[in-house]
Amino acid sequence: MTTTIMVAGGAGYIGSHMVQTLLAENYDVVIVDNLSTGHRQAVNPQARFYEGDTRDRQFLEKVFSQEKITAVIHMDAFSIVPESVQEPLKYFDNNVIGMVTLLEAMQKHDVHYIIFSSTAATFGNPTKIPVGDTDPQDPINPYGESKLIMEYMMRWVDQAYGIKFVALRYFNAAGALADGSIGEDHRPETHLIPIILRTAVGEQAELKIYGDDYQTPDGTNIRDYVHVMDLTQAHLLAVQYLQAGQASTCFNLGSSTGFSVKEILQAARKITGQPIPAQVAPRRGGDPDILIADNTRAKKILGWKPRYDNVEDIIQTAWNWKQKHPQGYQD
Numbered sequence: 001m002t003t004t005i006m007v008a009g010g011a012g013y014i015g016s017h018m019v020q021t022l023l024a025e026n027y028d029v030v031i032v033d034n035l036s037t038g039h040r041q042a043v044n045p046q047a048r049f050y051e052g053d054t055r056d057r058q059f060l061e062k063v064f065s066q067e068k069i070t071a072v073i074h075m076d077a078f079s080i081v082p083e084s085v086q087e088p089l090k091y092f093d094n095n096v097i098g099m100v101t102l103l104e105a106m107q108k109h110d111v112h113y114i115i116f117s118s119t120a121a122t123f124g125n126p127t128k129i130p131v132g133d134t135d136p137q138d139p140i141n142p143y144g145e146s147k148l149i150m151e152y153m154m155r156w157v158d159q160a161y162g163i164k165f166v167a168l169r170y171f172n173a174a175g176a177l178a179d180g181s182i183g184e185d186h187r188p189e190t191h192l193i194p195i196i197l198r199t200a201v202g203e204q205a206e207l208k209i210y211g212d213d214y215q216t217p218d219g220t221n222i223r224d225y226v227h228v229m230d231l232t233q234a235h236l237l238a239v240q241y242l243q244a245g246q247a248s249t250c251f252n253l254g255s256s257t258g259f260s261v262k263e264i265l266q267a268a269r270k271i272t273g274q275p276i277p278a279q280v281a282p283r284r285g286g287d288p289d290i291l292i293a294d295n296t297r298a299k300k301i302l303g304w305k306p307r308y309d310n311v312e313d314i315i316q317t318a319w320n321w322k323q324k325h326p327q328g329y330q331d
Ligand SMILES: NC(=O)c1ccc[n+]([C@@H]2O[C@H](COP(=O)([O-])OP(=O)(O)OC[C@H]3O[C@@H](n4cnc5c(N)ncnc54)[C@H](O)[C@@H]3O)[C@@H](O)[C@H]2O)c1
Pocket: 008, 009, 010, 011, 012, 013, 014, 015, 032, 033, 034, 035, 036, 037, 038, 039, 052, 053, 054, 055, 074, 075, 076, 077, 078, 079, 094, 098, 117, 118, 119, 120, 169, 170, 171, 172, 173, 174, 186
């Protein structure tokens, strides 16, 4: 029997890669997306696409009535940290209310499993590095807070209605499908690697390095870059974990290796063969010095085996996408 999975946010960066992985594994896929930050061109034609908003009860009723969904992969959210600080209610409205209506629809239509895109931002300034799955969570921006609230909501909903969840807290998602056919296209783009590649092709005059006075060896922030296709594999394993009757839980997903902004820049210069001018600029605000995941539990319990363990390979896939789609999606 085929298993039908709903990918909410399936027209987005990580969502479009998720759909690709599910289809390659012969799952039947339903995409729900309002295209607020996603792209019509990123919608895989082999999936059934419902254009609409997860806060819209009537819309969700239609989708859940027409489709026999086994599990929901929840990736639909706003996720720009500085914007969340300026417009917190926009974030609580989209992220938290969207989760309320989705869980309501799941309860009504007897859907028992949800895999949720959570984030390292739920930890705020972590108390230790690497960050473990059960370390204290204390977000320092509304985006991270909205995601932590969503984790808590799923716990209570599991207790009340038995909807089982796996929350996957990604560290820095990066890279693209290796053939460069889909990739990262946020507007505005705030993420380091796509901005560096944009600078490599001359779309931007120079990279601004946001601060070189952090408590790290070269003074720039250290992050844990994890390949988007490795993230999608973890979701697949999480669906199987829940289908096997295991308990709800949360995992940190990263490569367990950290790279500074300057190290990423150096690696990108090597991959692209371009000089990529850079200038140190003031701190951006809200950036923790170091974020590195402890991925031991995800490896042990889910059996997750990240395939990309070299940051240059990750950047190479992002570069493949950039070269094939210099202007991103054309929609
Ligand atoms: N990119 C990262 O490094 C990163 C790290 C940690 C967590 N995450 C989380 O992963 C998820 C995906 O991130 P992304 O980088 O692919 O973002 P994205 O903006 O590319 O994708 C989000 C998708 O959700 C859709 N969407 C948003 N609100 C919606 C709504 N109310 N109804 C229907 N569709 C809606 C958007 O149109 C978009 O297609 C997000 O939940 C984000 O918080 C991302």
